[in-house]
Amino acid sequence: xxxxxxxxxxxxxxxxxxxxxxxxxxxxxxxxxxxxxxxxxxxxxxxxxxxxxxxxxxxxxxxxxxxxxxxxxxxxxxxxxxxxxxxxxxxxxxxxxxxxxxxxxxxxxxxxxxxxxxxxxxxxxxxxxxxxxxxxxxxxxxxxxxxxxxxxxxxxxxxxxxxxxxxxxxxxxxxxxxxxxxxxxxxxxxxxxxxxxxxxxxxxxxxxxxxxxxxxxxxxxxxxxxxxxxxxxxxxxxxxxxxxxxxxxxxxxxxxxxxxxxxxxxxxxxxxxxxxxxxxxxxxxxxxxxxxxxxxxxxxxxxxxxxxxxxxxxxxxxxxxxxxxxxxxxxxxxxxxxxxxxxxxxxxxxxxxxxxxxxxxxxxxxxxx
Amino acid sequence: xxxxxxxxxxxxxxxxxxxxxxxxxxxxxxxxxxxxxxxxxxxxxxxxxxxxxxxxxxxxxxxxxxxxxxxxxxxxxxxxxxxxxxxxxxxxxxxxxxxxxxxxxxxxxxxxxxxxxxxxxxxxxxxxxxxxxxxxxxxxxxxxxxxxxxxxxxxxxxxxxxxxxxxxxxxxxxxxxxxxxxxxxxxxxxxxxxxxxxxxxxxxxxxxxxxxxxxxxxxxxxxxxxxxxxxxxxxxxxxxxxxxxxxxxxxxxxxxxxxxxxxxxxxxxxxxxxxxxxxxxxxxxxxxxxxxxxxxxxxxxxxxxxxxxxxxxxxxxxxxxxxxxxxxxxxxxxxxxxxxxxxxxxxxxxxxxxxxxxxxxxxxxxxxxxxxxxxxxxxxxxxxxxxxx
Numbered sequence: 001x002x003x004x005x006x007x008x009x010x011x012x013x014x015x016x017x018x019x020x021x022x023x024x025x026x027x028x029x030x031x032x033x034x035x036x037x038x039x040x041x042x043x044x045x046x047x048x049x050x051x052x053x054x055x056x057x058x059x060x061x062x063x064x065x066x067x068x069x070x071x072x073x074x075x076x077x078x079x080x081x082x083x084x085x086x087x088x089x090x091x092x093x094x095x096x097x098x099x100x101x102x103x104x105x106x107x108x109x110x111x112x113x114x115x116x117x118x119x120x121x122x123x124x125x126x127x128x129x130x131x132x133x134x135x136x137x138x139x140x141x142x143x144x145x146x147x148x149x150x151x152x153x154x155x156x157x158x159x160x161x162x163x164x165x166x167x168x169x170x171x172x173x174x175x176x177x178x179x180x181x182x183x184x185x186x187x188x189x190x191x192x193x194x195x196x197x198x199x200x201x202x203x204x205x206x207x208x209x210x211x212x213x214x215x216x217x218x219x220x221x222x223x224x225x226x227x228x229x230x231x232x233x234x235x236x237x238x239x240x241x242x243x244x245x246x247x248x249x250x251x252x253x254x255x256x257x258x259x260x261x262x263x264x265x266x267x268x269x270x271x272x273x274x275x276x277x278x279x280x281x282x283x284x285x286x287x288x289x290x291x292x293x294x295x296x297x298x299x300x301x302x303x304x305x306x307x308x309x310x311x312x313x314x315x316x317x318x319x320x321x322x323x324x325x326x327x328x329x330x331x332x333x334x335x336x337x338x339x340x341x342x343x344x345x346x347x348x349x350x351x352x353x354x355x356x357x358x359x360x361x362x363x364x365x366x367x368x369x
Numbered sequence: 370x371x372x373x374x375x376x377x378x379x380x381x382x383x384x385x386x387x388x389x390x391x392x393x394x395x396x397x398x399x400x401x402x403x404x405x406x407x408x409x410x411x412x413x414x415x416x417x418x419x420x421x422x423x424x425x426x427x428x429x430x431x432x433x434x435x436x437x438x439x440x441x442x443x444x445x446x447x448x449x450x451x452x453x454x455x456x457x458x459x460x461x462x463x464x465x466x467x468x469x470x471x472x473x474x475x476x477x478x479x480x481x482x483x484x485x486x487x488x489x490x491x492x493x494x495x496x497x498x499x500x501x502x503x504x505x506x507x508x509x510x511x512x513x514x515x516x517x518x519x520x521x522x523x524x525x526x527x528x529x530x531x532x533x534x535x536x537x538x539x540x541x542x543x544x545x546x547x548x549x550x551x552x553x554x555x556x557x558x559x560x561x562x563x564x565x566x567x568x569x570x571x572x573x574x575x576x577x578x579x580x581x582x583x584x585x586x587x588x589x590x591x592x593x594x595x596x597x598x599x600x601x602x603x604x605x606x607x608x609x610x611x612x613x614x615x616x617x618x619x620x621x622x623x624x625x626x627x628x629x630x631x632x633x634x635x636x637x638x639x640x641x642x643x644x645x646x647x648x649x650x651x652x653x654x655x656x657x658x659x660x661x662x663x664x665x666x667x668x669x670x671x672x673x674x675x676x677x678x679x680x681x682x683x684x685x686x687x688x689x690x691x692x693x694x695x696x697x698x699x700x701x702x703x704x705x706x707x708x709x710x711x712x713x714x715x716x717x718x719x720x721x722x723x724x725x726x727x728x729x730x731x732x733x734x735x736x737x738x739x740x741x742x743x744x745x746x747x748x749x750x751x752x753x754x755x756x757x758x
Contacts, residue, residue: 001371001372001373001374001378001439001668001671001672002370002371002672003370003372003668003669003672004370004672005370006370009370069370251754255754255755255756258756259755259756259757266757267757269750269756269757270756270757270758272743272747274756275746275747275750275751275756276743276746276747276750278749278750278754278756279689279745279746279747279749279750279753279754280746282686282749282750282753282754283686283689283690283749286666286669286683286686287662287663287665287666287690288662290662290665290666290669291661291662291665293370293372294372294665297370297371297372298372308661310658311657311658311661311662314654314655314658315658315659315662318655318658360651363650363651363654363655363658364650364654366654366657366658366661367650367653367654367657368630368657369630369633369634369644369650369653
């Protein structure tokens with residue numbers, strides 16, 4: 001039992017923090033959020049040349065083959081700096097799934113992804129029918145080709161992706177899943193941007209008779225379920241690290257504010273109630289941090305981690321709103337101005353259930369009774 | 370970063386489990402909540418001592434095993450899981466032995482550590498007084514130095530160990546002009562000295578687990594002084610980090626937690642197990658999530674101990690978290706068990722062996738004893754986050 005980061009991990013975090021504090025201070029975060037893509041393609045390319053994008057990709061795909069946990073620690077730093085980017089969904093999600101799925105031509109694509117030249121994102125959400133059932137795009141064969149029709153909501157950075165990892169089913173057989181790699185430039189692909197306060201530029205992906213060659217198939221049947229589940233686990237775990245990073249910044253900022261701001265002749269940080277609020281934030285953050293590390297470690301080691309993912313995600317759910325509420329309370333009126341940077345983080349740190357699965361699903365998965 | 374246990378640690382955990390399961394098969398004791406502080410069983414302590422599980426982390430030259438604090442956590446985790454009556458050796462093992470190691474002289478180490486390891490020394494804490502609880506530094510029990518002894522007068526309250534303790538870890542004032550936290554000394558005092566008397570305190574669970582201890586002109590031998598005169602407060606501040614950092618703050622009521630989980634799975638309502646009811650499922654899942662997070666915080670505190678430093682902030686964090694969990698557990702149990710939850714162990718129709726009654730009442734004290742939640746949050750805020758005191 002050793003909860004320390006090793007030297008490589010410490011250096012990775014330290015160098016990332018240094019780089020990001022220079023290249024991406026809060027002022028830049030605002031600029032990047034306002035960019036058409038919702039992130040800076042320039043910064044993305046730089047992250048490519050730093051080796052960040054390919055950190056956990058196999059060496060044969062231009063990566064450094066570092067453990068998943070190290071990638072999570074890097075994502076924690078991205079959260080701390082509030083960097084808007086497709087890193088989580090594209091790299092921890094779609095990228096690692098592609099690396100796992102293998103197949104012809106994947107290495108070339110992954111190498112391009114690692115360099116920042118291609119952007120692959122997951123399309124898993126489907127769309128709800130009138131009775132609230134999830135409907136996925138369906139696939140029909142046309143000779144050796146696949147023809148896909150349907151819709152995915154909440155595709156992150158859909159407008160800037162070059163490729164989609166698209167979950168579908170055999171037409172008329174909802175229990176027969178299939179997974180395809182769809183180039184965004186394929187005829188029949190339409191991306192509609194959804195307006196969101198969130199960073200990930202969620203989109204509606206419409207597929208109308210999108211025709212794919214046989215080599216677009218990533219997996220079918222049982223294999224799809226496994227690949228997608230692992231990708232979701234990785235993204236959920238990574239999101240918890242992102243949140244840890246973001247909330248760490250918030251706590252540092254809150255403590256700093258409480259030390260500086262004076263009322264009634266003294267720093268407000270000397271008032272017991274506010275000290276206790278900060279202590280509450282610390283306890284919540286430490287718990288989330290430990291649970292995230294445990295989960296990231298298990299995923300890194302290739303251990304079964306469904307329950308651990310559920311536990312850390314459910315815990316994130318229960319602490320993020322309270323944590324942010326306390327931070328805002330301590331910041332007083334300043335914290336609800338656009339000027340102050342706190343809101344950048346309050347619109348960043350959303351627990352996994354707000355992204356993909358509802359809290360009840362995580363609680364169900366955590367329950368062992 | 371490694372959350373796995375070594376083969377030696379897994380073996381240790383297994384050994385403790387095997388031992389405890391055998392004890393239960395032999396009906397030596399019944400699993401109880403708060404057995405780590407209220408389960409007084411001299412024979413059990415002797416049997417645990419024979420296994421070498423007291424003083425695990427201490428140097429071999431005194432009879433210890435030089436194992437890690439994580440290893441100790443594993444042993445205590447299993448003791449708590451089974452609700453074993455480990456109260457007589459718990460305090461000596463958890464903090465007082467460590468204090469003697471760090472601050473005692475060689476003679477004291479050779480005298481006391483082996484006796485604790487053999488399960489012969491039952492030590493209670495002589496800290497709180499009627500007028501000195503959270504404000505420990507204001508304690509007023511006097512130890513006036515004379516030619517051949519310290520003359521002690523005063524009263525300690527909430528002294529753990531009940532009527533069983535044969536030693537008390539006493540904090541008393543030895544300098545009456547210095548600032549209050551600079552005039553306190555620590556003594557390890559035998560309870561059979563003339564002038565020491567005790568009166569049991571009954572808490573709201575109806576248990577006599579603590580005593581008021583009175584000192585009336587007690588002549589305490591000088592070699593009972595631990596460490597330097599007037600440095601006692603600094604010892605206790607460190608000692609408290611060890612006191613607060615343990616798994617007992619999360620698993621003290623594990624028998625109830627375990628019983629509740631079985632209850633919801635096995636009890637039916639309108640033809641379906643209670644565990645199928647949405648509200649019950651949510652409550653139980655939330656408890657499971659909290660428990661898993663709390664467990665990690667406990668291991669974090671133990672890891673800090675293994676780095677050789679007192680886990681001041683980490684133990685404050687884990688205790689605040691753990692005692693909150695235990696209070697939620699008690700309330701959840703009462704909600705789920707309904708009227709059955711209020712039936713005590715001896716009553717017909719009692720549920721979960723009447724454990725919910727104990728937990729419901731005892732848990733009111735968890736956020737107070739060994740450092741109130743408010744004091745701990747103050748420590749986190751000032752020592753941990755650097756906010757102005």
